[in-house]
Amino acid sequence: MSTAEIRRRFIAHFEDDRTQGAHTAVPSASLLLDDPTLLFVNAGMVPFKPYFLGQETPPYPRATSVQKCIRTPDIEDVGKTTRHGTFFEMCGNFSFGDYFKEGAISLAWELVTKPVADGGWGLDEGRLYPSVYVDDREALELWKKVTGLPEDRILRLGKKENYWSMGVPGPGGPCSELLYDRGPAYGPEFEVSQLGPDMPTALEDRLLEIWNLVFMQDELSAVRAKDDFDISGSLPHKNIDTGMGLERVAFLLQGVENMYEIDVMFPVIEKAQEVTGRRYGADRGDDVRFRVVADHVRSSMMLIGDGVTPGNEGRGYVLRRLLRRAIRSMRLLGYEDPCLPELLPISRDKMGETYTELVSDWDRIARVAYAEEEVFRKTLTAGTQIFDLAVGAARDAGEKTLTGERAFTLHDTYGFPIDLTLEMASEAGLSVDETGFRALMAEQRTRAKADARAKKGHHADTSAYRAVLDEHGPTEWLAYETLETESRALALLSGGQPVTSLGVDEVGEVVLDRTPFYAESGGQAADAGFIEYDGGRLEVLDVQRPVRGLVVHQVRALDGEFAPRHTLHARVDPEWRTGARQAHSGTHVVHAALREVLGPSALQSGSYNRPGYLRLDFGWTSALSPAQVRDIEQVSNQALRADLPVAWDYMTLTEARERGAIALFGETYDNTKVRVVEIGGPWSRELCGGTHVDHSSQIGTVVVTGESSVGSGNRRIEAFTGVEGFAYLARERDVVAELTGLLKTQPDDLVARVGDMVDKLRAAEKELEKVRVAGLLAQAGTLAAGAQDVGGVAVVATRAPGASGGDVRTLALDVRGRLPQGRPGVAVVIGDADGKVSVVAAVNDAARERGVSANDLVCAVGPLVGGKGGGKADVAQGGGTDASRIDEALALVATEVARTA
Structure with missing residues (x-):
C-alpha cells in the first residue's frame, strides 16, 4: 500500500466516522510556527496547543490531520536505526472535550485491523500489543473490552514510556501505545507478564510503536522531569491527542525493512x-x-x-x-x-x-x-588545505594522532565534517582523538541546551496572562475599526505580577476590555498613543499578545497615579497609524514588485515595518544589480500612481490558497478563517492581519534605500514611504545642491566632475607614495653605514615611524642589501602606523651560516610589541599592537644575535 494511500485512508477513517462523529480534516501547518520554545513543529499536536492549553476555543470538537514534523536531536543516529528520521509525517486524531479513552481506543483499533477491502490497513491482530500506563486500570479494561484481547497481551509501562506532558505546568495524562510485533528476527522472545515498567532496549526493534494515544486528563502543577511531576487535579475538559508515524506504518505495510526503503x-x-x-x-x-x-x-x-x-x-x-x-x-x-x-x-x-x-x-x-x-x-576545498597543514604539523612534531581540538576546529570553524576528517586522517596514516573531539562537541551541546532551557522557561511563564483571559475572556480588538475607544482596565501588572497602581514614570502592563491599539504582529510595529484618565495619561510604549486572544499594553504613567478603577479613553496617535498603514501597504507593494522583476520564486521570508520605514527579506542567492533595484522601485511607484484599490476579505485557508493568496513563511494561520489583503486584485494578494491604506496612492512614495545580504540565500530590501520617503529625497536633493555649489557645476555634470576629482586625487596620492617610499629608502645607505658590530655580525636595528608593513619590509631588505658583502649582516626594522606595529627581520647568507635566523629574531621580539610572527631563516615578519615597547624590542635584537652567533 502506497504512503499516499495510507495517508488518504487515515483521514477518510476519521472524516467518515459514524460512532464519535465526523472529524474536521485540518491541513498540515508549516514546519515553522510562532512558538519560541520550538525551532520546528515536532509533533502533530503542536498546531493545536492553544486549544489544549485553554488559550483559544477550538472551532470544532474533533479534528484529524497529517502534520509535517522535524525532529533534530538524533541527527547523528539517522540511518543507524529504523526509528530515527529528521522529517516525518504524524497522523493524528484530536478530541477537544468530546470523546475520550474508549472512543480513541475504538477508532485506532478499528483502522489498523479493518480489512484492506473495507478501507482499513489490515494488520494482523495476532501481532498487535497495546500498552497502558501502569496505573491506568481504566485504559486496561477498555482495551480488553474493545479488542477482546486477554490481559497478558497488554503491556503496563511506567511514566517514562506512557505518561505525557509538555514539560511545563499544564495539561498531562497517561498514554496508550499500539505496538506491532515484527517477529523473532528483530528481537528476543518475551512474555508480557515478565516485562517491567520500562521497555527493554532489546525489544525496541521487535515491538515497534506505531501509534500513541494520549489521554489528556490531569492538571500538572509542577514538572521536574519526564517521570517526576505533581498532579494537582483533573482537567475540566478531557482531551484526546494521538500520534501515528506514517513512515512506520508504511514500511510495515510495504514489507520493507525500515522507513528509508518506503516508496x-x-x-x-x-x-x-x-x-x-x-x-x-x-x-x-x-x-x-x-x-x-x-x-x-x-x-x-x-x-x-x-x-x-x-x-x-x-x-x-x-x-x-x-x-x-x-x-x-x-x-x-x-x-x-x-x-x-x-x-x-x-x-x-x-x-x-x-x-x-x-x-x-x-x-x-x-x-x-x-x-x-x-x-x-x-x-571542502578550503578545509582540505587546513587539514593538510594540520597533518604536516602533526608529522613535524612526531605525532601520530590529530588532536581533538584540531578536529573540532576543522568542524566548528571551517564546517569540515568529522567523518571526512576521520577518513582523510586514516589515509594519511594518522588517527584522530575522537574522545577529545566528542568532549568538545558535548560542551557545545550543553551550552546550546542551557540556552534553549532558558528560552523555554522565559516563554512558559504566561500564567498571569492566562488568569486574566480565564477570568475576563478575550480582548475586544477594534484596531481595524477605530482609533479611539472608551475602555475599562481589567488588570494591571508589573514584572508579570498583578499590582494595584502605577506611580508617575513607573512602567507596567494594562489589559483593557476593548482597545483600538494594533498589537505587534506580522512584521508591523505596535501602535503608539495614549490612554487617558481623570487626572493623568498613560503613554503606550508597546502592545503585545502574550497569549492568544489577550491584548496587553505596556505603559508609562506620565501624570498622576494610575489605578485600574479609572474610566479610560484609549487613543491611537493618528499620525503614527497613518505612517504604519503606509509602510505596511508599501511592504506588500514592494513584495509584488520584487516578484514582477525577479520572478514568482522571489518570496518574502520576513519583514518589519514602522511608520515611514519598511524592510523586506526574501529568498535569493545573489546580490541584485543596481538596475534591478531601480526596476523594483519604479514598479512600486507605478503601482502607487495607478491608485490601485486596497481591499480585504475573510475566507478559509483553503479558499485563500485557491485564489492564489501568498501565505508567508513562518506565519501561523487559522484554518477556519484568514484575512486576505489585495492591492490591485491579483497583482498583490497576501494573507495578512496588518493595517493598510485604502488606495495605493495613499502610500505617498516608495524610496528604496538599500539592498544587502542577511545570510546565505537571503537578501534584504529597505525603503522609506510617505513623508519619510519625501524627506529622504529632500536630504539627497540638499546634498546634491551643496556639492554643485561647492564644485560650481550643474547636477547633471556632478558625477563626472566628482569622478574626475577622484582620479586626480588618486594620481596625486600615487605620486606622494613614490616620494614617501623614496625618502624612506634614502635612509637605507645611512642605516647600513652605521651598523653595529655584534660579535662580528653587522646589525642594524631601527625604528621607522609612520611606516606600514610593506614599507618596513622594503626598508629591511634594502638595508640588508647595502651591508658589506661577505660579512654576516642582520637588519631588523620596526614600524608603527595607525596603531599597528610591524616587524621585519632580514638576514644574509653569511649570518645564517653563523646560526642567526630571521624567524628566531621575529619570534623573540614579537611578544614585546604585543604580537607574534614568523617566517623563513632569511626573511621573517610579524606584527603587534604595543608601540610603547618598540625601543625595548630593538635593544633585544643585539642580545639575540650575540647569543646565537
Missing part, C-alpha cells in the same frame, strides 16, 4: 546507487550513508519549501547541517560531483504528489539548495 524515500537511494556505483545492502557503512542521503535530502527540501534558508544559527543551521551531511555522505560513497541536482528532483517527484507547493515553488527551492552545495564544495 517516497527509496527512489533517492536508487538514484544514489546509480551515480555512485555502490550497492545498497552490500556494506553496512555504505547503507548508513545511503539512508542519511535519503532522509536528509527529503528533510532539507521540506524545510526550504517552508521558507528556511541555510545559515549559521537556529533553523538555518539545522538546514545547513542536513544538506552538508547529505553531500558529505555522497562524497564518502565516492561521488564528488554536485549531487543535489541528481537527488533533489527525485524527492520532489515523490513528495510533490501530496505537497504540490514543492512543484510550483521548485525554482526557488532548487536555487537555495544548489547554491548551498556550491558553497560547501568550496568549504
